[in-house]
Amino acid sequence: MNTLKKSKIVFVIFFAMIMLLGFDNKAFAKKNVGVKNFNVKAQLMNDGSLSVTEDITMKFDGKFNGGFKDISTRKTEGIKNVKVYYMNNGVKQEFKYVHSAENGDYGVYEISKKTDNMYRVKIYMPSRNVTRTFRIKYTLANCGKVYNDVGELYYNFWDSGYETRVENLEGTIILPEDVLTKNIKAFPHGPMNVSSNILDNRTIKFNARDIKSNDYVSGRIIFPREILSKSRNIVDANGLENILKQEKEYKSSLQKKIMREKKLQSFAKYAFWVILFIDIILIAFYIKITKRDTEKYSTQMFPQECSPAIMAKYFKGSVNGVDFIATLIDLNRRGHLQIEKIDENEISSEKSSKRKKKNKEDYKIVVIENGYNDKLHPHEIYLLDWLFKNSNYDGSIKMSKLEKIAKKDSFKYIEFSKEWNKLIKEEAESSGYYDKSKRPHGVLYICAFSIQVIFSIIIMTAKNAGGILIFMLTFIMLIFGLILMLRISDLAYSEKVKWKKIREDFKNGQYLAYSFEKYVPYLVSLNVDVDHFQKFRNFAMSNERYLNNVWLMSYFAFDSFTRHGSFMYWGSTAFVNSAAGGAAGGSTGGGAGCGGGGAGGF
Structure with a gap:
């Protein structure tokens, strides 16, 4: 969201609240006597x-x-x-x-x-x-x-x-x-x-x-x-x-x-105008410090190298099961693990009747130990180690077993998820994707919120209608404070612009605009629907540029991108929904009579 849009939204909210105070409350009254x-x-x-x-x-x-x-x-x-x-x-x-x-x-x-x-x-x-x-x-x-x-x-x-x-x-x-x-x-x-x-x-x-x-x-x-x-x-x-x-x-x-x-009414009147004046200054200051120079964000440039999980962290603000699956696909693309589709006869022989009824295909993850190298991120190393440990140290584990861990052994998965998210957050911050310089300002706005809550209650107690406006403004201060505490850097904003462009081009079928074979894991993280992947698969299978890509063709060989027959489907079921998703009244008395x-x- 650019600064102009943010400014418009802030002032629309601000003046809408002022206008609301001018309306007769009866216009909004519910059933009443x-x-x-x-x-x-x-x-x-x-x-x-x-x-x-x-x-x-x-x-x-x-x-x-x-x-x-x-x-x-x-x-x-x-x-x-x-x-x-x-x-x-x-x-x-x-x-x-x-x-x-x-x-x-x-x-x-x-x-x-x-x-x-x-x-x-x-x-x-x-x-x-x-x-x-x-x-x-x-x-x-x-x-x-x-x-x-x-x-x-x-x-x-x-x-x-x-x-x-x-x-x-x-x-x-x-x-x-x-x-x-x-x-x-x-x-x-x-x-x-x-x-x-x-x-x-x-x-x-x-x-x-x-x-x-x-x-x-x-x-x-x-x-x-x-x-x-x-x-x-x-x-x-x-x-x-x-x-x-x-x-x-x-x-x-x-x-x-x-x-x-x-005295209270006099104080409330004075406090209302002082706080309103301060809030106007704080809103103007917020707009100033959050201003971005959008002209330098070129959509023609390719995004920086990073993992799908780190991209998801600054792009969406959080990491979930979809990003777990996207990371597995990316590690497979880079040769650190193998993904193999399990034959249906093998599934039925294991008496997995429930899975058979769901018609959901199972996959086997094989960790390649000699695939470890300096190019791996700490959170990726942690993930591979976790997979290896849960495979009884033979490096091979089925997605159905991971689903069981996520749903039935939730403590183990929560422990993994917390540490994995922590590593991703640390890497995102150390890579410059978060604007730490604005966090002191965020503390200022949160403090303003805490103080204004008290004053707004005092003003409303004095039967000053302005207390309602101040009370509303307190939560704008809280929102501003939280945004500043979690604000991504200009670098991350620039990267988001590029990723949005890549996602839109992919959805629009502009498959030759980028080398999309390396962006498949990232597009999974960006919640691109399997229907779009199905269209891309149909195009790539008949296009010479993509036919020569060994990884992409091998991935297409086992992932048909159907609703219940895609490796990506596990990201929207097994993990996202698991523990990882981290006028009447009555008398109260009168006088003494x-x-x-x-x-x-x-």
Whole structure:
């Protein structure tokens, strides 16, 4: 890939991520239920019970069987008189209670007990990409608390822990009797935008917006104890002083939290622009240091002498079973081992019924000891020694036996493969095929990745959308770092260009452009299909230039290049596949008051 292409890809990714941040998340939303409005009217009675009416407007994005509403009986004496209605343009349609309903049912609801103090009301009304409003009415017993000096109601409108997002919540508490407003105090609890307002002598309203999964909304009010004249929830102690102390501490902690969040948001904003600026510099620097002078890479030159395994290492980045087979073919070409096709009668006489069923031909490898010379690479010497040892030191071993070692004696083959790959890597590096000068830069980018992961999380915690962009950029830094750590040198890049040209010419039938007889092992490593070798075989068998090549003709004599009848087939089966290939949620609680719950779809 040339520098211009790399530059285009990097900047396309970079600006695509910026554009993604500008789109409404709804464009990418999956199946989801959201609450547009949640209006609660809670009438406090003289006996301390609450008569609750909830109007919940749910937006169904996707296909659902209906919605659910959880109702908590925490710190109450239970729930009764549950009714469910569907509100359609002001018209109220009552739903029927059933003990058990099925998905697809319409106009019914069921009540199940989730925990000791949590009930789920499932409302069956198939909904798809539509907004519906339901009304749920019920009574919670004994919610109000009476102290010696004051009366108290601490009520949870919405619990935390629900995936359903609430756009707007309005909760209204109505006292049993009129009292002087100066004797009423209201304390809102929840997200920082929650507020309370005493409307008149008996009405208190609480509001909150944009309630997320970790948010809850509660309202606490105190009033003259006399209005709960029939309550049985009596505490024989003064409560006013303690309540005011608790609320003062809560307000103080909330103010500290607000200050921390403001500081965090300020830091996040600063950090976002600093990191973005640094990343732009790092991207530009990466493009600069990875620039190659492509004009000096002539495709007319022949590649340097090296083994198929070394070529595979810098060309593909790894060595596998195909390269093992390619190395055997190359060693055969150079006279260091013989490859002999085993007669089918010999195979059947050995009772190899499984192989016979597969119709896969077997071959015998014979190591030629006097073929060793200084032209062999260390990894080739290691391979020949390994073959010799596994042949019971007679130099002859069948491919079927090598397959058995690779699959059934995997530890032995893994040990060989690790050492063989290590030698190949060392030779590739010592031959100048890897750019070691860029590795310190790779460490720099990986360090940048590690640091930016932390900062991106901090920025996202501060609810800064830029944190998403920084988080994405961190992985670009990681990719850049890994590329630089594994970057091939200009020499290897030049060689890759030449090998690609050779492969393409071979596939296109330009058989006279090169002396392809010596490139056969390399083309195996380059994953050229056997069909192309079959075409080359047909051409070479009738061409005077190739007919005079003794090795090529002897190889063609036993390799017919069919799908199951080619020596190369072993590279794609026995070794490549062996050991060598080296919207619902649930309540997590709310405030310290009674009641609570949440909602969602099913």
